[in-house]
């Protein structure tokens with residue numbers, strides 16, 4: 478009987494594996510045409526100064542408007558994009574789209590002139606020797622200021638001790654682009670990474686911010702230590718995933734200057750972001 482049950486389990490497992498593999502294959506082939514069919518979207522999350530509540534920039538986050546499955550988050554397709562190499566074309570699209578959007582906002586709203594847009598990179602882009610030249614081209618085509626572009630990378634993208642990644646970051650910095658270390662503190666060797674990659678900004682991983690509400694003394698100490706590093710190395714520090722007033726209060730107390738999270742806004746569509754910018758610009762202008 479046990480054997481019988483085992484066999485059934487194996488059959489069920491097999492079936493699930495097959496279903497998973499075929500849905501993966503299906504997703505893969507659909508993703509292949511997503512760019513031509515214009516199914517990718519960017520949403521934008523405001524990044525604010527926690528003292529003035531002013532919006533200083535937006536992080537661009539990719540979505541896939543799937544023909545039958547609705548709006549998909551990166552977790553549902555970006556690993557396939559990375560494995561197949563489609564990420565290079567997607568990444569190019571994301572960069573161009575985000576910079577064009579930034580330029581439209583800057584033209585539309587006078588108060589938006591100092592905004593930046595932050596774009597997430599993938600490992601393949603960071604390892605691609607052609608990447609800095611592609612960024613330079615896109616900046617020239619969109620006439621965006623290099624300093625208005627923040628490129629976000631994570632430790633695992635450069636951890637392979639690849640010289641290409643370090644050279645690329647150096648080349649990007651020389652263009653005037655700003656470099657952010659995303660999900661900071663979660664990697665295996667955050668300190669040596671910080672030493673290897675000369676960055677402008679570190680983004681404290683959401684897990685540390687989330688732990689604040691749970692009265693977690695070590696999370697608070699780690700955030701304090703990152704702020705100290707930021708001061709010593711002259712880096713801007715951004716807290717990610719802020720959801721409660723208590724969390725932002727604690728971040729302020731610890732000396733974190735910038736933050737983003739659902740407390741202010743989830744990532745929003747371009748039109749809503751434009752509305753957001755208009756409101757903030759009006760609210761912040763001295764004549765209002």
Ligand code: C2E
Pocket residue numbers: 522537538539550551552555568571597598599629659660717718719720737738739740743744
């Ligand atoms: P990330 O760069 O660390 O982005 C922050 C993620 O946290 C986003 O998820 C955002 O929607 C979410 N988030 C923001 N505020 C809060 C909050 O208060 N609470 C919670 N629980 N979550 C919050 P999303 O958009 O699903 O993106 C996930 C990851 O996918 C990103 O993490 C980034 O690593 C990657 N990604 C997104 N867009 C792109 C892209 O265009 N290119 C590449 N290569 N990766 C991307």
Ligand code: MG
Pocket residue numbers: 536597629659
């Ligand atoms: Mg990011």
Ligand code: MG
Pocket residue numbers: 659660680682683717
């Ligand atoms: Mg992050």
Ligand code: MG
Pocket residue numbers: 659660
């Ligand atoms: Mg991330």
